[in-house]
Amino acid sequence: MKLSKRGEYALRALIDLGIASELGWPMLQASELATKEKLPIKFLEQIFTQLKAAGYVKSRRGKFGGYSLARPMSQIKFGTVIRLIDGPLAPIRCVSQMAYVRCSCPDEVHCGLRMLMLDVRNAITKLLDRYTLADIVEITLRKLRRDKVTPPFLSRSTKLRSVLPPMVNRLGDGGLKFNSVGPTSGRRRK
Amino acid sequence: MKLSKRGEYALRALIDLGIASELGWPMLQASELATKEKLPIKFLEQIFTQLKAAGYVKSRRGKFGGYSLARPMSQIKFGTVIRLIDGPLAPIRCVSQMAYVRCSCPDEVHCGLRMLMLDVRNAITKLLDRYTLADIVEITLRKLRRDKVTPPFLSRSTKLRSVLPPMVNRLGDGGLKFNSVGPTSGRRRK
DNA sequence: TCTATTTCCTATTGATCTAGTAGGGATATG
DNA sequence: CATATCCCTACTAGATCAATAGGAAATAGA
Numbered sequence: 001m002k003l004s005k006r007g008e009y010a011l012r013a014l015i016d017l018g019i020a021s022e023l024g025w026p027m028l029q030a031s032e033l034a035t036k037e038k039l040p041i042k043f044l045e046q047i048f049t050q051l052k053a054a055g056y057v058k059s060r061r062g063k064f065g066g067y068s069l070a071r072p073m074s075q076i077k078f079g080t081v082i083r084l085i086d087g088p089l090a091p092i093r094c095v096s097q098m099a100y101v102r103c104s105c106p107d108e109v110h111c112g113l114r115m116l117m118l119d120v121r122n123a124i125t126k127l128l129d130r131y132t133l134a135d136i137v138e139i140t141l142r143k144l145r146r147d148k149v150t151p152p153f154l155s156r157s158t159k160l161r162s163v164l165p166p167m168v169n170r171l172g173d174g175g176l177k178f179n180s181v182g183p184t185s186g187r188r189r190k
Numbered sequence: 191m192k193l194s195k196r197g198e199y200a201l202r203a204l205i206d207l208g209i210a211s212e213l214g215w216p217m218l219q220a221s222e223l224a225t226k227e228k229l230p231i232k233f234l235e236q237i238f239t240q241l242k243a244a245g246y247v248k249s250r251r252g253k254f255g256g257y258s259l260a261r262p263m264s265q266i267k268f269g270t271v272i273r274l275i276d277g278p279l280a281p282i283r284c285v286s287q288m289a290y291v292r293c294s295c296p297d298e299v300h301c302g303l304r305m306l307m308l309d310v311r312n313a314i315t316k317l318l319d320r321y322t323l324a325d326i327v328e329i330t331l332r333k334l335r336r337d338k339v340t341p342p343f344l345s346r347s348t349k350l351r352s353v354l355p356p357m358v359n360r361l362g363d364g365g366l367k368f369n370s371v372g373p374t375s376g377r378r379r380k
Numbered sequence: 381t382c383t384a385t386t387t388c389c390t391a392t393t394g395a396t397c398t399a400g401t402a403g404g405g406a407t408a409t410g
Numbered sequence: 411c412a413t414a415t416c417c418c419t420a421c422t423a424g425a426t427c428a429a430t431a432g433g434a435a436a437t438a439g440a
Contacts, residue, residue: 001191001272001314003281003307005428012295015302029386038294043429049388061387062437078306082191091193104228105202110339112205112330113198116268116321123313124191131306140302149300195399219415233400239417251416252408 007085009039010047011078014056018073018137019151027066047085054084073137079128089128090121097125197275199229200237201268204246208263208327209341217256237275244274263327269318279318280311287315 003011013033020028030048034041048067051057058070069076079089083098090096094103094111095118105111144151193201203223210218220238224231238257241247248260259266269279273288280286284293284301285308295301334341 001193001276001279001281003191004426008282008293008303011303019302031386036296038296040429042431045387045389046429052388059387060437061385061435063385064438065386065436067387086191089191091191092198103198106226106228107339110330110333110337110341112209112326113201115329116317116326117193119317120314123317124310127306127309127313136302136306139305140300143300147300149297151300194397221415230400232402235416236400236418242417249416250408251406251414253414254409255407255415257416 001091003082004086006043006047007082009037009044010051010081010085012037012039013044013047013051013067014069014076014081014133015136015140016151017057017067017069018133019140021069021073022137022141023151027060027068029066032066050085051081056081069133073134074132076133077129078131078133078136079125082128089124091117095121097121191281193272194276196233196237197272199227199234200241200271200275202227202229203234203237203241203257204259204266204271204323205326205330206341207247207257207259208323209330211259211263212327212331213341217250217258219256222256240275241271246271259323263324264322266323267319268321268323268326269315272318279314281307285311287311 016033016037017028020026030044031041033039034044048057048059052059052067052070055070056076057067059065059067083089088096088099090099092103092114093099093101094105094108094114102108103111103114105114108114206223206227207218210216220234221231223229224234238247238249242249242257242260245260246266247257249255249257273279278286278289280289282293282304283289283291284295284298284304292298293301293304295304298304
């Protein structure tokens, strides 16, 4: 039940790439991303290599090079990316659809643990296989605008446009039902 | 997104202990459980030690010793057990309620990844913190009876009662809504 | 062409975790 | 006392994680 750092950085990178591109900045440099999000550069490079090999990003090298998304954000599902980097989503292999392995229990059909874990698996994949990069980018942008905050990797020194390009807003407000966040939860309305 | 073997065996042990006890067999031996479920004995012993220290099981040693549940099954939640053995349920610590740790991202409130992972965490805990051992044991027993199967660890050589004791059946059929299982999915009705 | 900047590629490493194994001690039964 | 059980400590081979290191190849501008 854990996302590796590698996986976490990969998703962060994709999301940032998505946000930047949506704001008219289709290409980001690894170093840029690393400093802003405080990730180790060399590690991030490795991750990009992996993402590139899988067709999620493309790159340009040399001066003013960088990485950009290689396909439409609406076709990048989180589940698929996580599977690529961290392996199967299921808590135990005997409930994995994509990478099933029989377990050691004598009777799989009547295994209570399996029933429970199948539900857990389904709950996880229901979210991760449904939401795409487009969804998350959209929601994040909405939040950022609502609170009048500029995403950090856009505070570039040179050539930063003073006015943000008009944003697409395909969904009505409240389209996706993310639980509102609130720090560590606990009490909410005082 | 993964349950360790240690965690898996712990849950298996508890479930079997629950089933056995519900059938009038309050105590099981580690060796017995290990052979029937095909788990390494010594490893299982270690796990029992841990479960005992946390108050889930109690033990009796010497000849005819064994392990039994130390508290009512309805008070044993899966989430708690897994947290004990495998640590936090949340995919990343910054969305963990029980073991929150701030992550490296510059702005937690506007972090898209965090929003998504919070949903995943909630989906997981919603299941694991709701279902108790009592629930799973009940469902499993129902399934076993429906299909007229005897749980393997009850096929003990000596002193096995010929007639199973009357079972409690506190819930109407279909009370808990587990997805019906079906082998590896794929095609179903040929 | 030369230099600076970027991605690309391969190898290595220290730390931690996983899934056990090993060996024997303490305790209970008959 | 013999036997069966849990109890306790230590150890380990292997994998995985999260980087780090060093340089090669490509690109842009002077």
